[in-house]
Amino acid sequence: MHMLQLSKRLQAVAELVGECSVAADVGTDHGYIPVYLVAAGKAQRAIAMDIREGPLSQAREHILQYGLEQAIEARLSDGCLGLKPREADVIVIAGMGGALMQRILMQGEEAAAAAEKLVLQPQSEIASFREFLLRQGYQITAEDMVREDGKYYPMMAAKFLGKDAYGTVRNAGKEDIADLFESRIACKFGPLLLEQRHPVLKQYLLSQQKQKQKIQKNLKANARQNVAARTEELSRELMDIERALEFFAGKESGL
Numbered sequence: 001m002h003m004l005q006l007s008k009r010l011q012a013v014a015e016l017v018g019e020c021s022v023a024a025d026v027g028t029d030h031g032y033i034p035v036y037l038v039a040a041g042k043a044q045r046a047i048a049m050d051i052r053e054g055p056l057s058q059a060r061e062h063i064l065q066y067g068l069e070q071a072i073e074a075r076l077s078d079g080c081l082g083l084k085p086r087e088a089d090v091i092v093i094a095g096m097g098g099a100l101m102q103r104i105l106m107q108g109e110e111a112a113a114a115a116e117k118l119v120l121q122p123q124s125e126i127a128s129f130r131e132f133l134l135r136q137g138y139q140i141t142a143e144d145m146v147r148e149d150g151k152y153y154p155m156m157a158a159k160f161l162g163k164d165a166y167g168t169v170r171n172a173g174k175e176d177i178a179d180l181f182e183s184r185i186a187c188k189f190g191p192l193l194l195e196q197r198h199p200v201l202k203q204y205l206l207s208q209q210k211q212k213q214k215i216q217k218n219l220k221a222n223a224r225q226n227v228a229a230r231t232e233e234l235s236r237e238l239m240d241i242e243r244a245l246e247f248f249a250g251k252e253s254g255l
Contacts (some may be wrong), residue, residue: 004036004066008148009121009155013094016119016142016157017042024049024088026079026104031059031072033092038071047088049077080108089116094155098125102132113160117141121155127188130156134187137163143192145200152204154190185243194247202248209241 006014014036017023023043025033027050034046048059053076060074075082080091091112093101101122105112112118118138122129133140133156142157186194193201216234219227 004032004039004062006032006036008146009153010036010094012144012146012153013092013119013121013155014040014042016144016155017090017092017117019043020088020090020116022046022088023090023092024080024083026077026083026091026093027051027096028059028074029055029095031062031074033094034059034072035062035066035068038068039066043090044071046072047083048072048074049080049082050074051076051078078107079104080111083108083111085110085114087111090119091115091117092119094119094121095123098122098129098132101129105132105136113137116159118158118160119155120158121153123153126154127184130187130190133158137161140192143190143196143198145190145193145198145204147200147203152200152207154193154201156190156192185240188240189244194244197248202245205241205245205248209238209245212238212241 010032014033017033017037019042020037021043022045023034023037024047025031028034028048029050031048034043034048037043038046048056048063050056050059056074056076063069063072063074077083083091088111093104096104101120105118120129120133130140137160138158139161140156140158143154144156145152145154147153183191189201189205190198212234216231216238219231219234
C-alpha cells in the first residue's frame with residue numbers, strides 16, 4: 001500500500017504533532033491525519049473522532065484501506081467530550097472556525113488540559129483564538145504557517161500550564177514573555193511566527209499590505225462621507241501590518 005499523501009496544510013499539521021503514543025483527531029473528516037500518523041510510525045495508536053456518522057464512516061473506509069483497524073479507532077464524539085483525560089497524549093483540532101474550536105476546548109477542558117500537546121489549526125478568528133489560549137492558561141509552544149491554493153493557514157502547538165500560569169509569569173518578573181503573548185500584534189499574527197521571522201508570514205503580510213493599500217486608494221478616490229470609518233479601519237490595519245513587518249527588518253522593539 002502506498003503512503004498516504006497529505007495536502008500541504010495537513011502535512012504541516014502532522015509535522016507539529018511529531019511522535020506520540022496516542023493521537024486523537026477531533027473532527028477527523030476522512031481520517032487522513034490518524035492514518036498518516038500511524039502509517040508513518042509517528043503515532044503508535046490513534047483515535048479518529050467526529051460528531052457526524054458520515055465523515056466517520058469515510059474515516060473507517062480509509063482505516064480499513066490501509067489495514068490499520070487494529071491501531072486506529074473511529075469514535076463518534078462531540079468535540080473532545082468522547083475522550084477521557086490522558087487517553088491521548090496529543091489532540092489535533094484542525095480545519096474549523098476559531099470560535100467553534102474555543103467551544104470544543106471549553107467543553108472538553110478536562111481531556112484538553114491533560115494532553116501533553118494540542119495541535120490547533122483554526123480557519124478563522126485566529127487572533128481571538130490565540131488570545132483565548134493565553135487567557136485559558138495554555139502556552140503556545142510552536143507555530144507554523146503554510147500557503148496552499150492561494151490561502152494562508154497558520155497553526156500552532158499548545159500545552160496547558162494552568163489557569164494561573166499567565167499571572168505567575170508576570171509576577172516572576174518575566175514580563176517580556178507575558179507582554180509578547182499579550183500584545184495585540186502578537187495575537188494577531190503569531191508570537192512565534194514573528195519571533196522566527198517566518199517566511200510565509202512575511203509573504204502573507206506583504207500580500208495583505210498590498211491588498212489593503214489598493215482598497216484604501218480606491219476609497220479615497222471616491223471620497224464620500226460614508227467611507228470615512230472604513231478608511232480609518234484600513235489605516236489601523238495597515239499600521240498593524242507595518243509593526244509586524246518591523247520584525248523582519250530586525251526591529252523587534254515596540255511589539
